[in-house]
Amino acid sequence: MSASLKRSTLRAGSVLLCLLFWQVAASQQWNLLLVTFANVPTPLAVVQAAVDLIDSGKLLQHLVASLGRVFSGYLAAIIVGIALGVAIGRSRWAEDLLLPPLEVLRPIPAVAWIPLAILMFPSSELSMVFITFTGALFPILLNTVHGVEAVDRRLIASARSLGAGRRAILLEVVLPGAAPSIITGLAIGMGTSWFCLVTAEMISGQFGIGYYTWESYTIQNYPDIVVGMLLIGLLGMGSSLLVKRLGGLLTPWQRSRGNA
Structure with a gap:
């Protein structure tokens, strides 16, 4: 074997x-x-609840709603998190200006953002996207900062001595060197986006896996609660694995180093 x-x-x-x-x-x-x-509930009861959900025709609506919210917030977190992470990791001025308020916001749980999100955004859909955004932002941001700071300064000095400008150093030295840490942050951020989904969809009265799970809890439908939990877990695991696989394809030098 x-x-x-x-x-x-x-x-x-x-x-x-x-x-x-x-x-x-x-x-x-x-x-x-x-x-x-x-x-x-027993596994058999949960399986029966899953079959009933599929037969009801609502599963696809729940999946489409949740996937749209999670990936919208996640993509926004990628853009903001990597941009801020590179700036903080490369500049002491940016670190002193940006990191303190971000560190204050980082420990705030997603559920605490609900009242403010409702007040800040004109629609519940944007509020839910914001909650998933906050869940993904900080893992991506911190891993990007650590990755950028860990890049060997001798590589940067060597590139500069060969005539590389700031843009070339960033694109050809800093980002490739920080890529493994950034990818780790992306995988963690994807998981936390799904973690925040139930909190985000507490705002909604329509569809979504998180809303389905919360609604099942309010009416004490225990098998449906477990179905919702397992769906979130499977979707989160699958999404994180997808991010890691894509990251592996974008960093072939890491695979070569691991094989060596």
């Missing part, structure tokens, strides 16, 4: 063990010290 097949088998086995534990604990309504499974 090849090493890759062994790893795939091990990973599949771990998922199956988790599902088995979930089925037994929920069906037997276990009480484990601080955790109780008395009201937790």
Whole structure:
């Protein structure tokens, strides 16, 4: 058996063990010290809820609404986060001017932005995009700053001695050197965008996976809650993997270094 097949088998086995534990604990309504499974739906109940959601025809509407909000906020966070990160990482003046207020805003949870987002934006759609934007911004920003600051100064000095201007140094030395850290920030930012989705869609009264999950909670429809949670988890995981794969294609020198 090849090493890759062994790893795939091990990973599949771990998922199956988790599902088995979930089925037994929920069906037997276990009480484990601080955790109780008395009201937790079984995997079979969750599967039935997922089938009912698909049959209702609303799944596509929820997916389209959530994907539009997440990727709109995420793309805006990429532009702002990388631009600010490069500026802060390259300039002490920008660091002293921009980093302190950003550090004050960074620990604020997404749910705390809801009242202000409602007041700031003319529509609930823009408010939800803003919440996902704030979730993705800071991982991208901080990883960009760290990546830019970690670029070997000798490479910059060498490029400058060969006659490279500021633009050439930025595009051909700084950004390629910081790319692995930036890609890590992009992957984390994608995950946090989905993490903030439920918070963002609490504003909405229409469609979205986060709204579906929150609505299921308010009417105490427990299997549907788990369906929504799993959809967010799978979409977030898939999106983060996609970002990492695209990042790997854009940084082939990192793969070569890893193989070496």
